Structures are given as C-alpha cells and as structure tokens.
Amino acid sequence: MNIQSAGNEQVNTFTLVVSSETTRQLPRVKDSQFLNLFAKRRFYVTCCAKRNKLDSTLINPWYFTGFTDAEGCFLISIRKNNNLKIGWNVALRFKISLHVKDKTLLEHIKNYLGVGRLYKHGPQSIEFCVLNPKDLSIVISHFDNYPLHSKKRADYELFKQALFLILNKEHLTEQGLRKILGIKASLNLGLPESLQTAFPEIAPIERPSFCFKEEIKDPYWLAGFTEGDGSFGVKISKSSSVKTGRSVYLQFDLVQHNRDELLLKNILDYFNCGSVYKHSSDNARVFKVTKFSDITEKIIQFFHKYPLLGEKSKDFKDFCQVAELMKTKAHLSEQGLNQIIKIKGGYDYKKKI
Ligand SMILES: [Ca+2]
Structure with a gap:
C-alpha cells in the first residue's frame, strides 16, 4: 500500500502504527495511548475497507459492544513451555465463536476492528480471534470507548490488566507471571487443576465489581445484544377456544444468566413492555414479550429501525411475515394457519441446519 499517496497528517501517524518496528518498541502503555492507537487504526480500517469492498460502517460501534456482551469471550492461557526462560507461555485471546452460517457477520466485525483472524472451528462453527497483544490493544480501545453493559465487563477489566502486563513485558518475569496467574484465577472458570498444582500459593485477585445501573442509551447496543442472545419465536399451541383448535x-x-437480571430489567424499561421471568434453567432469567400490540408496535418497529445483520435477521423476517398475517386475523382460519405453519416450518428447519 502506498501510504504516502494520500499525503496528509493522518497518513503520517498511520505510518507509525503499521510499522512493526515502531510498535514493537512501544513504551509503557497508558490508557491515553490506547485511544491514540485506536484513532490511528480506525483510519487503517477505512483504507482496508475500500480495498476489501466490505462496508466498514456496517458495524456500529455500539452494535459490536452489544454483540460482544452476548457472544464475546476474553481468555488468558498459561502453558508450560521449556523453551522460554520463565518456563511458561502466556497468551491472551479475544474471541467470538459462531455457527458457520454467520461467517459474513464475523468478517464484518474483523473488518470493523481491522485486526484479528477467522478460524474454522469444527464442521459447524467458525471463530473470530484476536491474539496479538498490539492488536488486542485496538480491541481494548474499542471497549474503553463503548463499554460492555453485562457482567462480562469484569472479565474485560481483568483481561485488560493482563494485557497491560504483557505489553510491558512483565509476563517474562516471575513476579509478572504470578500477577497474571492471580488475574486468570479470577477470570471465567479460574485456574485449571494443572496450574493450581504448579502454583498452589496463587490466590485470585479481587474481581472488579461492576453493575450496569444506567439506562440503555444506545439502540445499536440492543440490536447487537439481540443478534447474539435474542430470539424471535412463532408459537403454536393446542387450544379448544379457537375454531382451528390451535392458537398462534x-x-x-x-x-441471560441471573447475574444479569438487572440488565434485562433495563431492557424491559427501554422497550417499555414485556416482563422478566425466572427461566426454566435455575440460574437464568428471561425477558419476554408476547403481547401482540407490543410485538408489532414496539419490537418489530425497533428492529426495522436498528436491523440485525446476521442469520437471525432471517428469523426476524419470518416473524414479521407471521405478524402481518395475524394483523388480518389470518391465523384464525385453517388456510392462514397452514400458511403460518409453513413459514414456521422453514423457520424451525433453518434453525436445525
Ligand atoms: Ca450469551
């Protein structure tokens, strides 16, 4: 790429970022530097988007945060490696795993961030991963600007602490390694048995306390979150009170896990409809909307305005089609009901493959 051709100041700073020599010699990294890196990288993303013909504006920043709240994962791996002086290899990973059908969505996310790679992960699944610490600093800048809303935020804060240590090369020292082990002990499932045996004295560091108390301010966050964890269902059940014998x-x-019950209540407030219930699985809660007028006037309207971008948009399309039929009371006739069953059939079938 001819970096000089655009010939402006932004381009010059861009040169600094892509030069691996310069970035390799990064001094001690502070928050403000992350921001700086991110601004430069956004410029890089724009350049790449033109080259790849992928629309870099398709992914709204808040959509990406919402989607990560639902599907993203922050991981620290620590493995024995006798080739290293310290004897242990520390690696960080931000990942999103999806069904292969959503490969394009992951490509858009990769394009939005301008870092990371897609990996095939079994026959049905595909994974977007960011592994390189300098690339991970781009991910960190995103979430510092567009913070996570769910309790995943605590994992993120821990992950960020580990990344700071790695960028400062502290993971190559005994003391730094122990600090990262303490962070890992507090992250996700904690330390695996092998690490507990190797480092019996390591105690988990205190988990950052985080509770999202504010209102949901950005609709794109909600669209991204729904893309990951929402569902649009067409339900048909036996009923003696309707002529067809089945109600729709x-x-x-x-x-969500019950730790995010408050977040679901915030979503309820945002939509101004529905209820939050205990889910059939003990440690989960569900935000549910079934009232037809709320579905058509609030839910459907919302997702028309802030569209889903992945495979779930097809479910939404079927959902809207059934809503249109129901508006004309078609579901009360045998013929209309069959039409809905046909749409639902395709819908369930698509879910299975
Ligand atoms: Ca989830």
Whole structure:
C-alpha cells in the first residue's frame, strides 16, 4: 500500500502504527495511548475497507459492544513451555465463536476492528480471534470507548490488566507471571487443576465489581445484544377456544444468566413492555414479550429501525411475515394457519441446519 499517496497528517501517524518496528518498541502503555492507537487504526480500517469492498460502517460501534456482551469471550492461557526462560507461555485471546452460517457477520466485525483472524472451528462453527497483544490493544480501545453493559465487563477489566502486563513485558518475569496467574484465577472458570498444582500459593485477585445501573442509551447496543442472545419465536399451541383448535402467538425473548437480571430489567424499561421471568434453567432469567400490540408496535418497529445483520435477521423476517398475517386475523382460519405453519416450518428447519 502506498501510504504516502494520500499525503496528509493522518497518513503520517498511520505510518507509525503499521510499522512493526515502531510498535514493537512501544513504551509503557497508558490508557491515553490506547485511544491514540485506536484513532490511528480506525483510519487503517477505512483504507482496508475500500480495498476489501466490505462496508466498514456496517458495524456500529455500539452494535459490536452489544454483540460482544452476548457472544464475546476474553481468555488468558498459561502453558508450560521449556523453551522460554520463565518456563511458561502466556497468551491472551479475544474471541467470538459462531455457527458457520454467520461467517459474513464475523468478517464484518474483523473488518470493523481491522485486526484479528477467522478460524474454522469444527464442521459447524467458525471463530473470530484476536491474539496479538498490539492488536488486542485496538480491541481494548474499542471497549474503553463503548463499554460492555453485562457482567462480562469484569472479565474485560481483568483481561485488560493482563494485557497491560504483557505489553510491558512483565509476563517474562516471575513476579509478572504470578500477577497474571492471580488475574486468570479470577477470570471465567479460574485456574485449571494443572496450574493450581504448579502454583498452589496463587490466590485470585479481587474481581472488579461492576453493575450496569444506567439506562440503555444506545439502540445499536440492543440490536447487537439481540443478534447474539435474542430470539424471535412463532408459537403454536393446542387450544379448544379457537375454531382451528390451535392458537398462534409471537414471542420475543432474551435469556441471560441471573447475574444479569438487572440488565434485562433495563431492557424491559427501554422497550417499555414485556416482563422478566425466572427461566426454566435455575440460574437464568428471561425477558419476554408476547403481547401482540407490543410485538408489532414496539419490537418489530425497533428492529426495522436498528436491523440485525446476521442469520437471525432471517428469523426476524419470518416473524414479521407471521405478524402481518395475524394483523388480518389470518391465523384464525385453517388456510392462514397452514400458511403460518409453513413459514414456521422453514423457520424451525433453518434453525436445525
Ligand atoms: Ca450469551
């Protein structure tokens, strides 16, 4: 790429970022430097988007945060490696795993960030991963600017602490390694048995306390979160009170671990409809909307305005089609009901493959 051709100041700073020599010699990294790196990288993303013909504006920053709240994962791996002086290799990873059908969505996310790679992960799944610490600093800048809303934020804060240590090369020292082990002990499932045996004295560091108390301010966050964890259901159940013997209703829901019950209540407030229930699985909660007028006037309207971008948009399309039929009371006739069953059939079939 001819960096000089655009000939402006921004381009010059861009040169600094892509030069691996310069970035390799990064001094001690502070928050403000992350921001700086991110601004430069956004410029890089724009250049790449033109080259790849992928629309870099397709992914709204808040959509990406919402989607990560639902599907993203922050991991620290520490493995024995006798080739290293310290004897242990420390690696960080930000990842999103999806069904292969959503490969394009992951490509858009990769394009939005301008870092990371897609990996095939079994026959049905594909993974977007960012591994390189300097690339991970781009991911960190994103989430510092567009913070996570769910309790995943605590994992993110821990991950960020580990990244700071790695960027400062502290993971190559005994003391730094121990600090990262303490962070890992507090992250996700904690330390695996092998690390507990090798480092019996390591105690988990205190988990950052985080509770999202504010209102949901950005609709794109909600679109991204729904893309990951929401579902649009067409339900048909036996009923003696209708002529056809079967009643039809639509259900929009979002299921979360009970630690994020407050977040679901914030979503309820945002949509101004639905209820939060205990889910059939003990440690989960569900935000559910079934009232037809709420579905058509609030939920459907919202997702028309802030569209889903992945495979789930097809479910939403079917959901809207059924809603249109229901508006004309078609679901009360045998013929209309069959039409809905046909749409739902395709819908369930698509879910299975
Ligand atoms: Ca999830």
